[in-house]
Each structure stands twice: as C-alpha cells, then as structure tokens.
Amino acid sequence: MYLLNRQQRHVVNYSWMLFSLLIIAFLPFMLFGGLYFKSFLLLKSYTLKDLIFSHSWHPSRGEFGFYPFIVGSVWVTLLAIIISTPICLLTAINVTQYAKKRFLRIMHPVIDILAGIPSVVYGVWGILVIVPFISHYLGPWFGIQTMGYSILAGALVLSVMIIPFILNIMIEIFRTIPTELKEATLSLGATKWQMVKHVLLRKALPGIIASVGFGLARAFGETMAVLMVVGNVIKVPHSVFDPGYTLPALIANNYGEVLSIPQYDSALMFAALLLLVVSLFFNLLMHFFIARYNKY
C-alpha cells in the first residue's frame, strides 16, 4: 500500500520538517543579508549620515539624499497613529466592557473584513472619497488650495488600514485583564468608569503601548495605498496639506528605471533595508517591552 515502511516514512517526514524549519529560521538573516549585500555599493561611497540627512535626490547626478522620503514616511505614520489610537482605544473599551456580548460577535467579522481588504482597494477608496473630501471641503475650510493628494490623505487612508490591526490586539489585551480585579474594584464602590480609568487602563497600559508600537511598524512599511494618495512629490513637507513621498513609495515607483544606474539600484535596496531595520527594531522593542512587563 505504501512505498516505504513506517520507519522510512518517519525519516522522510522528519527531514522535510527540519528542512522547512531551517528555511524559516534563516529567512530574517537572508532578508537582511541580501538587502545589505545589494546596498553595499551605496554604503561604500557615501556615509550613513549623508544618506539620511541630505535633502537632494538626483540619482543621475549621483546624489542620494533620503531625508525627504524619511520625513514623509514619519509624518504619514505618526499622523495615522495619532488618528487611529484614540478611536481604537475607545472602541476596544466599549466593546469589551460596556457593550453586550452579542455586539462583539458583530464586531469580529467587521475587523476581519477591514483587515482583509487589500491595500490597493484602500487606495482606490482614498482616491474616490478621501482625496475629493480634502480638496473640496477640508482644504477650503482651512483656506488652503490643495489637490487633495497630500500627507493628510495618506495618513487618513493609513489610519483606517491599521485600525483593525491595533483594535484586534487591544481587544485581546482587555479580555486578559482578570475579572476578579474588576469585581474587586466595583465592590469597593467605584463606578464603572472609575474602574475603567484607574484599574483597567493602568493594568493594560503596557499592552496598549505595545499595540500602538506594532501598529507603527506596520504603518511605516505600507506601500500601495499610501503611494496612490500621497502625491509623490520629492520635497520636505511643511504642512499636512503638502504632497509628500514615502520610502516604500520610492521603491515601488522607481523600480522599472533603475537598471541603467547601478548606484540607483543600490539606493532603492538601501531604502528597503531601512524599512526592514525599522520594522525589526520596533517589533523587537515591543516584544522585549512586553516580556519585561510580564515578569512583574
């Protein structure tokens, strides 16, 4: 019935498992090594400080200043986090503490669908809804003429994209807070809101910070949706209504034309390396933060 006997099948299965595990274990090192190797050409001829703080981006003249892209990325990411954190926090408290159980069952598919919508579709939505909203209503309201394609548009689209991600973690955190703790507080005569404010939020604070950190790392690398609405103008932005350019958008937009200039190719790989490092750094930081906190 089988080609091999039981023992041989065990050996085959076991080796395949071990081989697959090795692929996974080496993947982060491969990612880092591969990108570092490719960006080595650029790092060899420029110092890291020059690359990060220089304003001028003229690949044909051999000037590679990443500052406008980094600033653009940071603005979009921070703005998105500032918008979505309070929304997620309040909703998570509402869903876990105040709302009926039934409501959580409605909320789960909503989060799933929001998380599942592809980033290109978020981009289309941004172009259809957010960009006209900014150019027709929000901009004139502040007395600013704008096309709508701006840092703010990127941040708004991005904030919606990370809501399911942050909200999911926050709901999980609030659910792990022991019921005894809440009951003890309530039995001492505290109102429900006092319980939430003084006990629940304090107990959950490290988890909340971690969820925002994970959201930050995720938002920083988001490509297509931001690329479609952010304007893609290589300039350090001065207000949220200015168009900007982000690091992932830089890579995605320019890949077709780089092959003629080796340093350009290397520069885009350096941008990818930067994204990888930022993402790994934030994730590591948050993991250690949680691990440390969990000891007490």
Add this chain to the structure above:
Amino acid sequence: MKRTLKAEETFFRILMNLTTAIILIILGIIIYSVFEKGMKALSWEMLTSVPSGGYYYGKGGGILNAIVGSLVLAIGATVLAFVIGLPVALYMNVFLVRRKKLVNLIRFILDLIWGVPSIVYGAFGFTLMVFIGLQTSLLAGIITVTLFILPIMIRSMDEILRTVPMGLSEATYSLGSNKSELAFKIFTRQSVSGIITAVLLSFGRAIGDAASVLFTAGYTDNLPNSLMEPVATLPLSIFFQLASPVPEVQARAYASALVLTVIILIVSLFSRGLGKRYHKTKINF
C-alpha cells in the same frame, strides 16, 4: 463631585459609541463606494476577455488575464507555503513540545518576519531572482509571495495546534505510533478547521498584495501559460488602469477593485463557514 463623575462617564460613553459607529460607518463607506463605482463599469466582457489592442486607451477587452493570473499566483503560493508551513507548525508542536524556550524563540522569529512590510519582500525577491538568474515570471512571483505569507500561515496553524490536548498525544503514543504519525495523522485531523482558516487567510493575503509582486511577477496582457513567463495580477491591473488619464480606463480600475473585493469577501465568508463545518469532527475532551 458625584455629578461631575456622572458627567464624565456619560461623556466618555458617548465618545465610545461615536468611535465604534465611526468604524462601522467607514467600513460601510468603503464597501459602498467600491460597489457603487465598480458596478457602473463592470460588464460581462470585462470578466471574460483579455485586453485587446488599445485597451488602455478605452478600447474593448477585459481583465481576465489579471483575474486568472492572480488566482494562479495566489493558489501556487498558498500551496507552496502550505507544503513548507504545515511541517514547521507540526514540528513545533509535536517534536519540540517539551522545549518551550526553543519553540518560543521560533514563534518570536515568525512574529518578527510577519511584521516585515511586503515591499521589502518584493525587493528581496527581486534580489533573489537576479541571484539565481530568473526573469520576472510567475515562478518568481510565487516564490516571493510564499515567503511573504509563510509566517502568517505558520503562526495561525501554530495557534490552533497548540490547543490539541496532551491526552490525545499520550493515547496515540500508547497505541505504538511514532512522532511523525502523531503529527500527520492525529494533529492535522484534530485541527482541520483551524488549518483551513489559516490557509484561506494566507490565500486572501496572497491575492491582495501588490507590493511584493510588483517587480517579481511582472505584467502581461496574455493568460498565464508557463511558470517562466510574466503574469498579470489584479492589484497591479487596478494600479495601472488608475494611472491612465482616460476616464473609461479609470472606471474599469474601479470595476477591477470591485472584483478583487468580492473575491476577498468570498474567501472570508468561506473561511468562517468551513471553519464551523469541520468543527464537528473534532474530538472533545
């Protein structure tokens, strides 16, 4: 004092209900705007034909190349990720079950690479491609997307396999089975529903991601017919059609976005339905 307390609570409760409503409304707006714009341009011709000459200037044709391409690429990547991912998840939960520290380290690595943005996988995939001498092709796209969905698939399977009770392993060992039999015959069967959910989740990610296939899979107006040739994908077709100045082509981009959204919604529905259905075959302790 009491009144301010009450007022504060009321204020925050209103705020909470407001934010919850905002999230529901945003989802409603997204679905509505994509459907409303997409339905106008959607036609049978668009779903069943490949782009003819001058399609990108508003002439006839459709996006069948992108629909088929995306499905082939996503299915290929999901199958490959399953072949690598399931053994890893099983290994972690059957062979390493007593080595908590090592398992936690692997989980930690998986969580780290889960957080890596897909554009980085795209850039890495391109490097890898150049390194092994591959052109932009279906194969390169599949490999890149596989790397991208692997951590998602393994971690979701791992979360399910973790819940398999110790007693079941002990009972299986006492009947004389070895570890790989326990893994592939008992653990997989006990966790079918979770594994299906994990696979469908990864499939959804694979079909929706554009940044990782941008440089690796390329783009073509033909249907995919070889692993070594470029392949069109839905997210990229949306992206390219939107970049066109011709209004008809932009309208088709909205229709393509609708097609992609519907595929994602169907996958999400299926994963809920199938998950529930196979729950019944599980042994409960």
